[in-house]
Amino acid sequence: MNHVLCGLAANAALPPELVDQLVEVADAEIAADLARRTDLSHAQAVALASRVEESAAWLAYEGHLTIADIDPAAQPHAALALLCEGVGSPRWARLFAADPVFERREKLAACSSLPSDVVRTLAADADVRVVAELALWTTPGVAARLAGHPHAEVRRAAAANQATPPSLLAALLTGEGLPLALRCRVCDREETPFVHDPHCPHNDCDLLPGDSCDGSHESTLHATRRMALQNPATPTEAVIRFVNHPSVLLRWALASRSDLPSEVYGQLAMDPDPGVRADLAENPAIDEALMRALSADRGHDVQRRLAHNPRVPLDVLTRLARTTKIGTILLPRIAAASCGEVAELAESPEPAARLLVAQRRDLPTAIRDALATDPDAKVVNSIAxxxxxxxxxxxxxxxxxxxxxxxxxxxxxxxxxxxxxxxxxxxxxxxxxxxxxxxxxxxxxxxxxxxxxxxxxxxxxxxxxxxxxxxxxxxxxxxxxxxxxxxxxxxxxxxxxxxxxxxxx
Structure with missing residues (x-):
């Protein structure tokens, strides 16, 4: 890589005639910097895309290229970029739906506003990775059909799609109302029962550590449930059934939801895993009583995460600041503090309280100037x-x-x-x-x-x-x-x- 030429390609003061010369000699690295120039002319963009095909996609995303500039056969990355932006040709979509390179069909599956016949073709694709990508991004009607797909990997993707109808998200979570999946990515390639070695020696293996299948596709089912629990469109009455699930990852997925009953939040506050309680502590949906209870929780990261909760009571936050390593950042609760609260914090005898408010950059002049002469070096450092x-x-x-x-x-x-x-x-x-x-x-x-x-x-x-x-x-x-x-x-x-x-x- 010629780093000097890469730097020159990014130089905002580079004259147009030198940009032209760089385009003529650009390799992939130089082209990447040229493609990001805001002053690139249309002619320069076309010439660069013709010379270095890898740059065409970025040029298309940035609006430097149009449909008329692109040959989808010679510049597939750029054509797919325009399709993903919703401005490509339907003819291109049909071309890529039959492309022998699966990565292109997979990229196409993530595009919106595709013709209905292209969607049907992608939903029936022989490569499950393409179908799963479609399930992740598609519309409610198509997501509803794919939620019952025989392959568990497609169902996992549908569980993460917020457009999937709530009733089917609940079914994917609980398993009720859907036929059993027939395959998963583990049993696609290994004889079952099989558990993937966390120290797998094969560099080309894309199975995750611990992926397993005994015929019930358990690791993919677990991932599907986790996706559904994290999906805000999944009905509350379905997710609360998992508050005492043996899997910490599934309980953890609940802790950040904003739609749970107070008693469920209370159960999560007593979870044995501090990671669950830490996520819960930062959740603005929990009530003040639970925040005060969590302020005494010495579990790893619980108190620090509580300090980042935008609704934490100011007295609780001040108390946490004395003993918790919060970091020198403006906390959400301090950013939202009223004028009276700002004055109260600035006049507090506690350096920790003054340190909190010193992070604001919109302080009244009198308060700012008072903090600038604070006897505590940490406060002065924050206001500096x-x-x-x-x-x-x-x-x-x-x-x-x-x-x-x-x-x-x-x-x-x-x-x-x-x-x-x-x-x-x-x-x-x-x-x-x-x-x-x-x-x-x-x-x-x-x-x-x-x-x-x-x-x-x-x-x-x-x-x-x-x-x-x-x-x-x-x-x-x-x-x-x-x-x-x-x-x-x-x-x-x-x-x-x-x-x-x-x-x-």
């Missing part, structure tokens, strides 16, 4: 990237808390060029500070050159338009391909250098 802070305020943060806040100060959108330069010359700067400066729109050439000393910041700095042109040119020969590619994509790369990089035919 808040827009609207002055250079003096940001410098005061660094003076008080040093390396504890410097990276977030560098990420502040209003950090001035002079401040960013000074931060890169700090006595003990953390490495993530260099990455923040290298991404910053206000970074200067000197600041970016200082960032080049850090391995992870180097590609970011190499792509920054404020980097001096002669430095960008030097980085084109850098041994790290990521740096060289980033430099080639830099819009400040001089035209003469760009032109010299493009191979001449």
């Amino acid at each position: 990237s808040h827009p609207g802070l002055s250079e003096a305020q940001l410098r005061a943060m660094v003076a008080r808390h040093g390396v504890h806040v410097i990276a977030m100060v560098a990420a502040n959108p209003d950090a001035t060029p002079a401040l960013l330069e000074d931060l890169t010359r700090h006595e003990q700067p953390p490495k993530k500070m260099f990455r923040a400066v290298a991404r910053h729109r206000n970074a200067t050439g000197p600041a970016l050159q200082n960032c080049l000393a850090d391995k992870q910041a180097r590609p970011l700095a190499a792509n920054h338009p404020a980097l001096p042109p002669h430095v960008i040119a030097e980085l084109l020969t850098y041994t790290d391909w990521q740096v060289a590619e980033a430099a080639a994509a830099n819009p400040s790369l001089p035209f003469a250098v760009m032109s010299a990089l493009v191979p001449q035919l």
Whole structure:
């Protein structure tokens, strides 16, 4: 792969004449970057698709190609892309429905608005993978017919389709009202009884660890039930029967549903598996009493997930913040807090509460400025990237808390060029500070050159338009391909250098 040419192909400042030249020499990797250009002309798109067929699909998805530009026999990927977008020709759909390459028929089966005769052809396809793909995406009427398909893999796909009628989803879940499946993907290829070895030595085997069939297609049946339990269209009265099922995966699938009775949520809160309880804790459908009960649950990840519940009571969240590693993110409950709640949190004697609200980026000026002078370094670190802070305020943060806040100060959108330069010359700067400066729109050439000393910041700095042109040119020969590619994509790369990089035919 020529990483420099790939970077050049993605360069937003590349002139049209050089785009033309790159199209003429493009391989699959260069074409992938060219195809993503927003300024690609129709003529360039047609030429690129003719040269590199793999790029045609992306060009079609992006709207650069039309039906008139595509020959489905020569450019099947592009033709299928347009069919999936609903703008392909019905003639193409009939052509691909009979295509000997099953992957193309499978791709076609995922398309919407297909002619009815094409749907019938796909539903009768000899390859069950094609039929299963159709069952996953098709309309209610076709999904209803495929829910009783003799192959269990097709039924599994129908169980995941939200268009499948609720009564049939219930039947797929419970097994009531449908004839037994005759085959599954396990017994299609192995004599039963068979259990797939988790350490299978065959690289081309697509069976999952533990897939099994003793004649009842049990692993596919289990997967079908799991799909139906996760499907929001499956009736509540059918899914609640599985609250005490021996399979933890099936109980787990229930924990995120929003339509269960409170007593069922209560049963799930006592599930022996902490994963079930953790998913339940984040479910906004549970009531306040259950949230308060789960706040005392020390199971793995239960309290952290409860903190992410958008309806968790504020006092519970504050209490969790003292003892739980929540992470430095804006929690949904804090994002939805009222003006009064925001003021209450900001004035709390608990640093954990102030830390929560400091993640908001729409704070009133008075609250923002008060938190900017907070005695707790974690609170200041959280507020440091808040827009609207002055250079003096940001410098005061660094003076008080040093390396504890410097990276977030560098990420502040209003950090001035002079401040960013000074931060890169700090006595003990953390490495993530260099990455923040290298991404910053206000970074200067000197600041970016200082960032080049850090391995992870180097590609970011190499792509920054404020980097001096002669430095960008030097980085084109850098041994790290990521740096060289980033430099080639830099819009400040001089035209003469760009032109010299493009191979001449």
